[in-house]
Amino acid sequence: MEPVVGDTPDVDGALRTVTVTVPATSANLGPGFDTLGLALSIYDTLTASSFDDDRLDISVSGSGADSIPTDATNLVVRSIAHVYEDVGRRMPGLRLHALNGVPHGRGLGSSGAAVSAGILIAKGLLAGDVDLEDHDLLRLATELEGHPDNVAPALFGGLTIAWMGDHGPLHKKLLVHRGVAPLVFVPGFTMSTSLARSLAPLQVPREDAVFNVSRSALLVAALTQSPELMLDATADRLHQAYRGAAMPETLRLVQALRAEGFAAVVSGAGPSVLVLADGPGTRKRAVDVADAVTDTPWDAHMLAVDVRGGTIRDRAEGST
Numbered sequence: 595m596e597p598v599v600g601d602t603p604d605v606d607g608a609l610r611t612v613t614v615t616v617p618a619t620s621a622n623l624g625p626g627f628d629t630l631g632l633a634l635s636i637y638d639t640l641t642a643s644s645f646d647d648d649r650l651d652i653s654v655s656g657s658g659a660d661s662i663p664t665d666a667t668n669l670v671v672r673s674i675a676h677v678y679e680d681v682g683r684r685m686p687g688l689r690l691h692a693l694n695g696v697p698h699g700r701g702l703g704s705s706g707a708a709v710s711a712g713i714l715i716a717k718g719l720l721a722g723d724v725d726l727e728d729h730d731l732l733r734l735a736t737e738l739e740g741h742p743d744n745v746a747p748a749l750f751g752g753l754t755i756a757w758m759g760d761h762g763p764l765h766k767k768l769l770v771h772r773g774v775a776p777l778v779f780v781p782g783f784t785m786s787t788s789l790a791r792s793l794a795p796l797q798v799p800r801e802d803a804v805f806n807v808s809r810s811a812l813l814v815a816a817l818t819q820s821p822e823l824m825l826d827a828t829a830d831r832l833h834q835a836y837r838g839a840a841m842p843e844t845l846r847l848v849q850a851l852r853a854e855g856f857a858a859v860v861s862g863a864g865p866s867v868l869v870l871a872d873g874p875g876t877r878k879r880a881v882d883v884a885d886a887v888t889d890t891p892w893d894a895h896m897l898a899v900d901v902r903g904g905t906i907r908d909r910a911e912g913s914t
């Protein structure tokens with residue numbers, strides 16, 4: 595993920611201009627609470643220019659355009675500033691445009707995408723002066739996001755296992771079996787991640803912990819080698835049922851799909867539903883089941899697994 599650095603300054607006076615693309619992500623995948631995440635083929639694309647002054651010009655189009663702040667509280671800007679502070683460099687003036695494809699507040703990693711985009715923009719703007727390694731990117735992003743399971747796949751793509759090591763967060767990226775076909779049902783309503791997190795219990799019975807340990811281990815095998823195990827492997831006892839009271843339509847759809855044999859889970863903290871199907875035909879049947887069992891309007895998105903993760907391009911159009 596090394597950015598290509600242009601040789602000449604931008605014609606409009608910018609010190610440097612970079613464009614960053616970051617995928618949507620689905621965290622947890624059922625049992626893998628705060629650990630497993632999957633990068634999906636919906637993207638935010640952001641272009642940022644740095645200037646030798648104090649300007650801050652932000653524009654946003656697409657998802658969240660009417661609600662995202664365009665001042666220094668903007669999450670992308672805070673993430674850029676976090677990196678500059680961490681490496682001891684002065685924050686430059688910025689012009690930033692975000693074209694957001696990732697739905698906001700739907701459990702598809704919009705905040706993780708914003709944080710990851712900011713970290714990658716800073717990496718691109720600082721390239722040649724400061725070199726940030728993958729573990730730095732994950733650490734910086736996790737410091738802002740609070741948990742690593744969305745930012746790891748947003749930064750690195752594919753299926754990621756993320757964990758907290760003695761010296762900070764670490765990740766392992768895995769390639770997903772080609773037979774796995776993700777489908778996401780996105781509702782019109784939103785869910786607050788902090789509310790959802792407050793509903794998950796701090797202590798659980800040991801048999802529930804063992805249940806999730808077994809399913810998480812199985813899910814890694816199912817997603818990489820044995821998709822036929824995905825229904826068993828996506829069962830969860832740590833968070834989904836506890837959060838169901840705050841999003842009953844979501845829990846109902848997950849249960850209805852699972853009763854029909856589909857590997858359906860709450861996507862991240864909800865309220866979207868992720869189905870890990872074993873092919874296009876299965877996805878189509880899942881959409882038919884959803885249409886039959888719920889009055890809630892759901893937007894069904896047939897997606898691919900994103901294998902690249904976040905990318906950085908500079909104005910010289912090099913892509914990494």
Ligand code: HSE
Pocket residue numbers: 621622627628629701703741743744787790791833862863
């Ligand atoms: N693991 C987090 C949670 C994901 O479920 O709270 C939030 O996107």
